[in-house]
Amino acid sequence: MKFDWQYTGAGRQSVRAFLTAKGISRTLLKKIKFHGGQLMVADQPVTVRHMLTMGQTLTVVLPSEPAPVALTPAATPVAVVWEDAHFLVVAKPAQVASLPSHVYPTDTMADRVLGYYQRQGYTNQGIHIVTRLDRGTSGLMLFAKHAFAHTLLSEQLHTQQLQKTYLAVVAGHLTYTHNRITLPIKRAPGSFIQRTTAVGGRSALTEYWVQQQFTRAALVRVRLHTGRTHQIRVHFAAIGHPLLGDKLYGGPQLAGLIRPALHCAQLQFWHPFLGRTIKLTAPLAADLVQLVRMLD
CATH class of the missing domain: 3.30.2350.10 (Pseudouridine synthase)
Structure with missing residues (x-):
């Protein structure tokens, strides 16, 4: 993988400082140096101590x-x-x-x-x-x-420039069509896998919007503002609305569902090399489509 970047600063700047501003870490710089990468100006090898002047192009070849x-x-x-x-x-x-x-x-x-x-x-x-x-x-x-x-x-x-949006089917009737869950999350006592909400846990924020309310469940759109382990599952269980199929957090077992009713439906991020936003979607998985039809 090769990148060409032109230096446009008025004064001189070291290659190290220039690359740090581009987001290249010290670890990656070491890999470039010791594992087959290259740093070049005008087709000549340089080190991170080289001083760039206005108009010069730095070529970076990743190993x-x-x-x-x-x-x-x-x-x-x-x-x-x-x-x-x-x-x-x-x-x-x-x-x-x-x-x-x-x-x-x-x-x-x-x-x-x-x-x-x-x-x-x-x-x-x-x-x-x-x-x-x-x-x-x-x-x-x-x-x-x-x-x-x-x-x-x-x-x-x-x-949070990278955003993930989920669809989930949760138990019961939700009082609010739009709400935020802000309960802190930590590891459940005596369990390596399970999490719980508790004072002293890490801060967590889950935002949701009800898409369809059924008699005994609701389809919700969920956005994560933090990325804690099992966050969506833990937060909805904590407010009394566990995900259908989620045995670990007490979710009801319906329609033969053998996993939590949770699907990452949308992903959006800024593409740093193309300079534009990428927004992608994935249709609801077949087993969850069947579940929603049964609830409707």
Whole structure:
């Protein structure tokens, strides 16, 4: 991956300072130096101490990223929603883990994307998950294709420039058609997986809008303003409206649903290399469509 940037400052500036302002981290600079990358001005190698003058173009060549040794390339196809040289957005099925664990060691989304990269013949095979989803959640999942892209999108997560919108089916009748849940979240006592709302937890903000109110459940559109583990599931359970199918948080079991009724339906982010907003959508998963029809 190669980038050409022209320096337009009036005074002199070091390559290090210039690249830091572009978002290239110290870690990535080390990789460029020691793992096959290049820094050049006028086709001549330079170091980070080189002083740029107005009008000079700095060429940055990122080192190729090999496949992670912890992953096993999977032959399972991925549903590509959008892709360019920097990012890949796929539609994740429910019941597929994002990353390997001792419980789900293979055929995760990371394994499937690695398999896709290899079948496409991509030189870069680093796997950078920007927006991770719980195993039971379906919908849009964003991968960065190189470490620099990952750094820039991770920053957008912190500034909320990257936005995720979910659809969920929750139990009961919601009093408010639009509301915010602001309960802090922390790990539940005695559990490695389960979370709970409690004083002393990390701040969390979930905003929702009711899309359809049924007799015993509601379809809601949800926007996360923070990114706590199981945040949507924990927040709705805390206000007495757990997600249908969510056994971990007491959700009712209906229509044979075997996972939480949660789907990442929309993803929006600023593309730092194209200079424009990318907005993508994914239709509701088939099992949740069936659930909504049964409730209607």
